[in-house]
Amino acid sequence: MKLDQSLEQVVARWRELSALLNDHPEPGSTAYTNMLREHHELQPLVEHVEALQSKRRELAELDAMRQDPEAESEMRALAEEEYYSLRDALPALEQEVMLLLLPKDEADARNAILEVRAGTGGEEAALFAGELFRMYQRYAQLRGWRFELLDYTETEIGGIKEASAAITGRDVFSRLKFESGVHRVQRVPVTESGGRIHTSAATVAVLPEAEDVDVEIEDKDLRIDTFRSQGAGGQHVNTTDSAIRITHLPSGVVVQCQDEKSQHKNKLKAMKILRARLYDEKRRQQADDLAATRRQQVGSGDRSERIRTYNFPQGRVTDHRINLTLHKIDKILAGEALDEVIDALIAEDQAARLASMQ
Secondary structure (H helix, E strand, C coil), rough: CCCHHHHHHHHHHHHHHHHHHHHHCCCCHHHHHHHHHHHHHHHHHHHHHHHHCCCCCCCCHHHHHHCCCCCCHHHHHHHHHHHHHHHHHHHHHHHHHHHCCCCCCCCCCCCCCEEEECCCCHCCCCCCCCCCCCCHEEEEEEECEEEEEEEEECCCCCCCCEEEEEEEEECCCHHHHHHHEEEEEEEEHHHCCCCEEEEEEEEEEEECCCCCCCCCCCCCHHEEEECCEHHHHEECCCCCEEEEEEEEEECCCEECCCCCHHHHHHHHHHHHHHHHHHHHHHHHHHHHCCCCCCCCCCCCCCCCCCEEEEEECCCCCCCEECCEEEECCHHHCCCCCCCHHHHHHHHHHHHHHHCCCC
């Protein structure tokens, strides 16, 4: 059985690491630290494996007892009852073990950079982009995450052309990574006098926050321009050239930041966004290069992929990747019910990856 083979390999590796750690001549070395980290990561899985194996042995003993013709009828009846109860509970235990066996995305534990941009639909798209950005801001607050504004370009009637934020907290990227893609809205715009329903869109990008060691950026590869910060409708926010635009020449990636009055702070924020974008591109290339890498079943995270529709007349939100429809658009846009969508996406992804292990 494929699962049992995988479990045996995990336990064998854990025992090997235990022996190596006990006999290692340099407890403070990098090699020792790496082995200690791997040993620690395998520990919960090994404990679950041992519990599963113990329950399987118990099930075999109960099976033998309930079929033993020499055993008392009362004992056989009791064993029969416990046998079926334990047999029904085993699949859930196996599921827990298999979930722990799934390969971890090393970026899951990272913080994230959120980028929201207005798409097709003019001012209506910009208004919707603003609603999405505030939805994620409220969701972050509900989960106790820190939401730091990096850049925000507003339109004259209160929408946003584009905005970005750094979100810091526990499991940020693992919960938000499936939000990347095209979000579509269907409603009657406030500017529509005929009452017709319009369709507009906004794009969302969720990038794992990069560290200096993840991507190498040389000064010679950067072109840094300064300009005067602007508000809605081109109004100047301040009179100094504090806004920063950074162009990464090798890749052509351009980022800008004008939220801070300090040029230095804007540069730091822009570099944070640039690192995240370059790291995200590096991860995508690695996934494409590895033939064995399976694309996410709930979506590739491609910014051009339509993932969700927010239909105001019907009060519903539909995620097209998993055919999930919830009639609670207000609570979702308030961040309160967004977990229901995210939990369903995570469960679908886990189910698809579990199926590939069978």
